[in-house]
Every structure is written in structure tokens, then in C-alpha cells.
Amino acid sequence: MPRLRPAIADRLLTPSLLTTLLVLLLGLAIARLMSGTVARLAVPAIVIELAVGFVLGNTVMPYQAIQPLSGLTELGVLSLFFQVGLEVRGDLLISRRKTILRLVALSFLMPLLAYGPLVAWFAMKPATALLCLACLSATGTGVTLRLLAQRQALQTPSGRLLVGVSVLDDLPAIALLSLAVAMGAQSLSRGGGGLLPMLLGLGAAAASYGLSGWWIRHRSERPSSSLSVLMVLIASAWVGEVSGLTSLLGALWGGVLLSRLSQVDAQESKVLELLSDIFLPLYFISVGMRVSAGSLLDGSAWSLAAVLFVIAMVSKLACGFGVTASDRRAGVDRWTVVYGLIPRGLPGLVFASTALSAGVINNQQFSALVIMVTATTVIGLLLLEGRLQSNRAGAEAKA
Numbered sequence: 001m002p003r004l005r006p007a008i009a010d011r012l013l014t015p016s017l018l019t020t021l022l023v024l025l026l027g028l029a030i031a032r033l034m035s036g037t038v039a040r041l042a043v044p045a046i047v048i049e050l051a052v053g054f055v056l057g058n059t060v061m062p063y064q065a066i067q068p069l070s071g072l073t074e075l076g077v078l079s080l081f082f083q084v085g086l087e088v089r090g091d092l093l094i095s096r097r098k099t100i101l102r103l104v105a106l107s108f109l110m111p112l113l114a115y116g117p118l119v120a121w122f123a124m125k126p127a128t129a130l131l132c133l134a135c136l137s138a139t140g141t142g143v144t145l146r147l148l149a150q151r152q153a154l155q156t157p158s159g160r161l162l163v164g165v166s167v168l169d170d171l172p173a174i175a176l177l178s179l180a181v182a183m184g185a186q187s188l189s190r191g192g193g194g195l196l197p198m199l200l201g202l203g204a205a206a207a208s209y210g211l212s213g214w215w216i217r218h219r220s221e222r223p224s225s226s227l228s229v230l231m232v233l234i235a236s237a238w239v240g241e242v243s244g245l246t247s248l249l250g251a252l253w254g255g256v257l258l259s260r261l262s263q264v265d266a267q268e269s270k271v272l273e274l275l276s277d278i279f280l281p282l283y284f285i286s287v288g289m290r291v292s293a294g295s296l297l298d299g300s301a302w303s304l305a306a307v308l309f310v311i312a313m314v315s316k317l318a319c320g321f322g323v324t325a326s327d328r329r330a331g332v333d334r335w336t337v338v339y340g341l342i343p344r345g346l347p348g349l350v351f352a353s354t355a356l357s358a359g360v361i362n363n364q365q366f367s368a369l370v371i372m373v374t375a376t377t378v379i380g381l382l383l384l385e386g387r388l389q390s391n392r393a394g395a396e397a398k399a
Contacts, residue, residue, distance in 0.1 A: 020069060023061050027052045027285050044143045044377055046284045046345065050370065053288020063289040070357075073286045076279030077350050078251040079272045082233050084170070085255020099332075100164045102322035107165075107341060108172040110315035111136035122304055128365065130180035131355040135369050136312050137173040139166065140345015140377060147381055148340070151388050157331035162340045170347050171252075177351050178246050184360035201243025205253055212260050222262035226271045232258050233272075246354055280346075287349050287370065290356065295367040304368035305375075312376050316341045335387050342380030348373035 031052045035045040057063050066073075111133050118129045144162060148154040154163070182198050223232065232254045240250020295301055319341055323334040352369040355361045361369070 049284035050288040053285035057289025058293045073283040079275035081251040082255040085252040086259045106319045114311045127180045127183035134176040135348045138347035139169045140343040143345045144340040158333045158336040181358045197243045295363045301364040301367045305371035308372040339384040343377040344373040
């Protein structure tokens with residue numbers, strides 16, 4: 001009997017694959033139950049999943065225990081960026097093109113003004129500062145569009161404008177993330193060898209675009225099975241990862257290529273939706289597990305989070321200048337658009353996790369970014385909910 005106790009303790013300290021999966025799925029079940037309760041308060045599910053992951057990672061199982069499964073949890077994120085690539089089409093800017101481009105430009109350029117202060121105040125390296133700017137430039141419009149759909153406001157002029165902005169808004173932010181990761185890798189190698197793989201990756205992207213055009217002109221076969229979709233997704237993400245351009249940019253480019261080659265049917269879309277539905281919540285739980293309680297006790301993490309939060313709010317409020325009087329006469333509500341751009345949601349968390357894995361940021365900076373993303377997501381959705389209710393009450397009063 002005395003010999004049995006150490007064996008049980010060893011198993012608890014070094015959990016098996018099944019034990020790890022069971023803990024993650026239990027955490028997912030708890031998050032799903034809690035998210036249904038707080039949905040009416042406009043609190044997004046990702047906030048609950050982050051909180052559940054934080055509790056699990058600091059009590060039951062450390063993040064190191066699930067690190068071997070990180071590739072599986074990232075499948076949900078890759079499939080989501082792949083779907084964004086599928087939506088990048090030439091007809092995207094037909095409606096209110098100038099307004100969409102103005103909003104995308106303001107959303108990306110305004111945070112860049114904070115580069116100097118971040119470097120000066122927090123002694124950040126250039127790659128770290130660029131990563132923070134990528135998180136500030138990103139927009140988690142997915143949670144915004146979900147709320148608009150729940151409130152039957154997705155087909156309003158403001159909702160349709162946000163749909164157009166949501167697809168394009170994260171593209172420059174992803175490019176900034178790729179630059180930050182490439183600079184960080186180059187700095188870590190001390191030999192400047194990170195530039196060549198990145199150039200090879202860009203060359204592979206250009207070659208694949210040309211090859212897809214040749215295939216369309218000379219071959220009739222088109223990728224039509226779920227297996228072919230997964231192969232394009234995984235292969236493009238792998239090329240992006242090994243080249244230093246990040247797997248996210250690779251997955252997005254894979255979606256662009258697939259949309260050029262063929263029209264994705266309902267069965268193939270279900271495969272991507274299934275990956276997102278199962279693995280995306282697990283990814284958010286794993287992000288929460290990476291936030292250590294000790295880092296939250298560090299005052300520097302909270303001071304950085306406070307500065308990032310102010311910059312995040314101001315930069316998105318400035319996007320209101322992109323909505324002109326002509327847009328308002330067409331039915332676009334400026335504050336609905338502005339509040340819809342405030343949440344950083346999924347992209348902000350993905351960027352921060354990618355940078356932490358690449359060594360571009362440390363644990364304190366990661367915690368600060370998670371705090372900023374969570375705060376902007378919750379506050380942005382609460383403001384949007386209040387604005388939608390105000391607009392609905394005004395419309396009923398006029399009626």
C-alpha cells in the first residue's frame with residue numbers, strides 16, 4: 001500500500017493524454033453552461049472560457065501539461081482564419097467601398113502613433129512594440145456580428161458596413177504580427193537568418209497564386225472533398241509557420257487560394273465549422289491556462305494593460321471620423337460602428353499567444369494583453385448593446 005501512493009501521485013503530476021483531454025472537455029462543458037447564463041448580459045463566451053482556463057491552469061493542471069496538444073487546439077483558430085480567406089473576394093468592396101477603406105485605414109494607422117510611447121515608457125524592443133500594435137489594430141468583429149445577429153441588427157446599414165470592415169480589418173494587423181514575429185526570430189538567432197525563410201515564404205505565396213491561375217486555365221479538376229480542404233488548410237498553415245510569417249497568415253492565404261480554385265459547398269463548410277466549434281473554445285481555455293496568477297500580481301502587467309486599454313479605446317473611437325454625413329444619411333449609425341470595432345476578441349488573443357510562443361513577449365506582457373483584450377471585448381459589447389437598445393427605442397417612438 002505505501003508503494004501505491006507515490007505511483008498515484010506521479011500519475012496526477014504527469015497526466016496521461018486521456019486525463020488531459022478529460023480535464024479540457026470538462027472545462028469546456030463548464031464554460032458552455034456558464035456562457036448560457038451570462039449571455040443576456042452581453043458577456044461573450046470567450047471571456048468565460050478564459051476564466052475557466054485561468055482557474056484550471058492555476059489549480060488543477062498547469063499549461064505545460066496540455067502543451068503537447070497545442071497543435072490540436074490551434075486547429076480551430078486556423079480554420080477560422082481559413083474561412084476569412086475564403087471571404088476575401090473582389091466583390092467585397094462593392095457596397096460603401098470608400099467608407100470601408102477609411103475605417104480599415106483609421107483602425108490600423110491610429111494605434112501606430114503609440115509606437116514611440118510604448119518603446120520609451122516600457123523599454124520595449126521593436127518587435128514587442130509592433131506586436132502590441134498588432135493586437136491594438138485587430139478587431140474581434142466576430143463577437144460583434146454575433147451580437148448584431150442576436151438583436152436582428154445584422155442587416156441594418158451599420159451591420160452590413162461592419163461585415164465589410166470585419167473581413168479586411170485584420171489583414172494589416174496580421175501583416176504587422178508576421179513582421180513582429182520575424183523580427184523577434186531574427187533577434188533571437190543573432191545572425192539575421194530569419195529574413196531568408198520569410199522571403200521564401202512570400203515567394204511560395206506568389207508562386208502558389210500563379211500556379212492556381214494556371215490550374216484554372218488548363219485543368220478542369222477542382223478540390224471538392226473535405227480531405228482536400230483540410231490538406232490545403234494544413235499545408236498553407238505549415239508553410240506560413242516554417243517561413244516565419246505565422247501559421248495564421250498561411251491559413252488565411254490558403255483560404256484565398258481555395259476560394260479562387262473552387263466554390264466551397266455546404267459539406268466542406270460544415271467541416272470548417274466543426275473544427276471551429278470544437279477546437280476554438282479549447283484554444284481559449286488553453287490561453288487562460290497560460291496566464292499565471294503570479295503575473296497578475298505584478299504591477300507592471302496592470303500598468304501596461306491600463307495604457308494599452310486607453311490606446312485601444314481612443315484608436316477605435318477615432319474611427320468615428322471615418323463615418324461621414326453621407327453615410328449617416330444612408331442609415332449608418334456612427335456609434336454602432338465605433339462600438340462594434342472596440343472588441344479585440346479572437347484576433348487579439350491569437351496574436352498574443354502566437355507572440356508568446358515565438359518569444360516576442362514575456363509572461364507579464366502576455367497577461368497585460370489578455371487583460372486589454374478581455375476588457376475591450378466586454379466593454380465594447382456592453383456599449384454596443386446599449387446603443388442598439390437606444391436605436392430600437394428611438395425607432396419605436398418614431399413609429
